[in-house]
Amino acid sequence: MTTLADIARNHGVTPQAVAKWRDAALTKYGELPYEQVGKRKQYTPDAVAKILEFAPSRPIRRDCPTGITTPEPPAVKVPVEICDGNGSTTLDIPELPGTVDLEQFRREGSVEIDLSTAQAAIALTQQLGTAMEADIAQRWQQLQATQKAAKDLAKATQELDRQAMAYRIESGILAKLQTNESESVQELLAKVQALGKGQADPQPKSGA
Numbered sequence: 001m002t003t004l005a006d007i008a009r010n011h012g013v014t015p016q017a018v019a020k021w022r023d024a025a026l027t028k029y030g031e032l033p034y035e036q037v038g039k040r041k042q043y044t045p046d047a048v049a050k051i052l053e054f055a056p057s058r059p060i061r062r063d064c065p066t067g068i069t070t071p072e073p074p075a076v077k078v079p080v081e082i083c084d085g086n087g088s089t090t091l092d093i094p095e096l097p098g099t100v101d102l103e104q105f106r107r108e109g110s111v112e113i114d115l116s117t118a119q120a121a122i123a124l125t126q127q128l129g130t131a132m133e134a135d136i137a138q139r140w141q142q143l144q145a146t147q148k149a150a151k152d153l154a155k156a157t158q159e160l161d162r163q164a165m166a167y168r169i170e171s172g173i174l175a176k177l178q179t180n181e182s183e184s185v186q187e188l189l190a191k192v193q194a195l196g197k198g199q200a201d202p203q204p205k206s207g208a
Contacts, residue, residue: 001042021054
């Protein structure tokens, strides 16, 4: 993953120039894949290749890390013949250095830190953010389920109240009807019993 600043540093140009290349690539391709890390956009290798299509042809400059020297080809003594009209003199070219340390050209050193710790901190914050989003989503689901249960329970309770009222009314009516019918049966049985007593044989009368 590469930022616009990395591209600018490797090509020896300003970030503003690289931003113009990116805008041209966006116009041509529509989008450039990247990953947001903090406030920086890190582009994929494919996106970088598309951006560099609009870079002018020029040699790419790559910075050497601190303390690393750049090897030079071994010095070659080139004899030079100078004609003065009366003869010739051969001059020896001084031997060129094989390595050059850029440290000697710097005014002051820089302080560097291990960026792996910073990257780990970024990853931790992203993991925390993801965990928070997942927890909020789970809490929404639980709230929605609770709201549905409360709604269903309220509906069931209302239905039970309606059924209880209808039960009281209907059971009262049935009890009254049952009582009336039972009393009618009892009266009819009493009449039948009375008829039985009326048909009993009379007792014989004793003579005088």
